[in-house]
Amino acid sequence: KNEVEQSPQNLTAQEGEFITINCSYSVGISALHWLQQHPGGGIVSLFMLSSGKKKHGRLIATINIQEKHSSLHITASHPRDSAVYICAVRRSTDKLIFGTGTRLQVFP
Amino acid sequence: NAGVTQTPKFQVLKTGQSMTLQCAQDMNHEYMSWYRQDPGMGLRLIHYSVGAGITDQGEVPNGYNVSRSTTEDFPLRLLSAAPSQTSVYFCASSYVLRLGTEAFFGQGTRLTVV
Numbered sequence: 720k721n722e723v724e725q726s727p728q729n730l731t732a733q734e735g736e737f738i739t740i741n742c743s744y745s746v747g748i749s750a751l752h753w754l755q756q757h758p759g760g761g762i763v764s765l766f767m768l769s770s771g772k773k774k775h776g777r778l779i780a781t782i783n784i785q786e787k788h789s790s791l792h793i794t795a796s797h798p799r800d801s802a803v804y805i806c807a808v809r810r811s812t813d814k815l816i817f818g819t820g821t822r823l824q825v826f827p
Numbered sequence: 828n829a830g831v832t833q834t835p836k837f838q839v840l841k842t843g844q845s846m847t848l849q850c851a852q853d854m855n856h857e858y859m860s861w862y863r864q865d866p867g868m869g870l871r872l873i874h875y876s877v878g879a880g881i882t883d884q885g886e887v888p889n890g891y892n893v894s895r896s897t898t899e900d901f902p903l904r905l906l907s908a909a910p911s912q913t914s915v916y917f918c919a920s921s922y923v924l925r926l927g928t929e930a931f932f933g934q935g936t937r938l939t940v941v
Contacts, residue, residue, distance in 0.1 A: 723869065752930060761934035762917060805869070807930075813858050813877070813923050814885070815930065817869030 722746050725806050725818035732825050738793040740821045742806030745787065752815065753780050753791050754805040762805070765791070796825045830854065833918045833933025840908040840940045848903040848936050850918030856931070858921045859901040863887065863914040864935075870917060876901055877923065908940045 723744045732738055742751070753765040766773050766780040768789065773780050777796075782789040793800055806818040834849045852859065860875035862885075872885030876895040890912060892904040901920075905912060918933040 721869070754930075754932075762919075762932035764929040764931065767929050807870075813921070814872060814875065815860075815870075815919075817862075817871075819867065819869045 721818070722816050723806055723808055723818040725804075725821050727821060728819070730821055730823045732796050732823070734797055734825055734827050736796050736825075738796050738800075738823065738825075740791045740804050740806075740823070742789045742791070742818055743787060744789075744806075744808045744816075746808065746810065746816065748808040749811050750809040751782055751789050752807040752809065753789075754807060756803040756805060756820070758802075765804075767809075793823075798825045798827055801825050831918055831920055831931045831933040833916075833936060835936060836934060838936060838938050840905070840938065842908060842910060842940060844908050846905050846908065848905075848916055848918070848938075850901045850903065850920075850933055851899050852901075852920040852931065853899065854920065854931065855898060856920035856928075857898070857923050859895065860885070860919050861891070861893065861901070861903045862917045862919065863912075864917060865914050873903065873916075905938075908938075910940045912938065913940045914938060 726741045750769045756762045768782045777794045779792040801824050803820040805820045807815045831852045857878045861873040862870040864870050871887050874893040876882045916936045921930045922928040
């Protein structure tokens with residue numbers, strides 16, 4: 720079983736929909752990262768969380784340390800949000816363990 | 828503000844050839860790491876470094892070497908390329924956790940070994 724599990728693996732949405740991507744992990748962590756990867760592109764960090772909730776524009780990330788679960792929400796989704804979203808957990812050794820990613824496609 | 832600069836972006840090698848993937852960062856980050864990304868799998872750690880002169884193996888180190896002679900540079904060497912090393916490679920850097928920071932990634936290198 721992977722130490723970091725994401726769901727769903729693939730997600731399609733109509734423009735304007737509210738989107739939720741989930742991440743569950745089974746190891747102790749010091750922080751959790753949400754990353755974005757566009758097709759053929761590099762990886763960009765969206766959030767780093769160790770507790771609670773963070774918001775940046777239309778993106779919201781939450782984490783529940785007790786339940787070992789995090790969610791990434793996108794409000795009023797747009798076709799430019801189409802990308803792969805990756806959850807990664809940081810261990811106390813600073814090593815990152817990555818989920819396999821959620822491929823999101825938003826259609827006009 | 829270059830961030831993490833990774834070169835080349837694309838590379839085709841013949842089996843048995845060697846090459847070096849370059850990674851440089853200008854943020855004075857202690858922690859640098861190399862990952863490979865394969866279809867259907869999460870990024871996997873190849874090697875990492877917590878500072879100049881210090882390197883260690885990750886999850887999939889076989890066939891790769893690294894060195895860290897300066898804080899800025901962390902090259903990844905493929906000693907004798909094999910088709911199994913066909914992948915997309917990413918370099919990343921960050922401060923160690925005590926300073927609390929995001930991870931910064933290079934643009935990736937798409938390597939094909941034929």
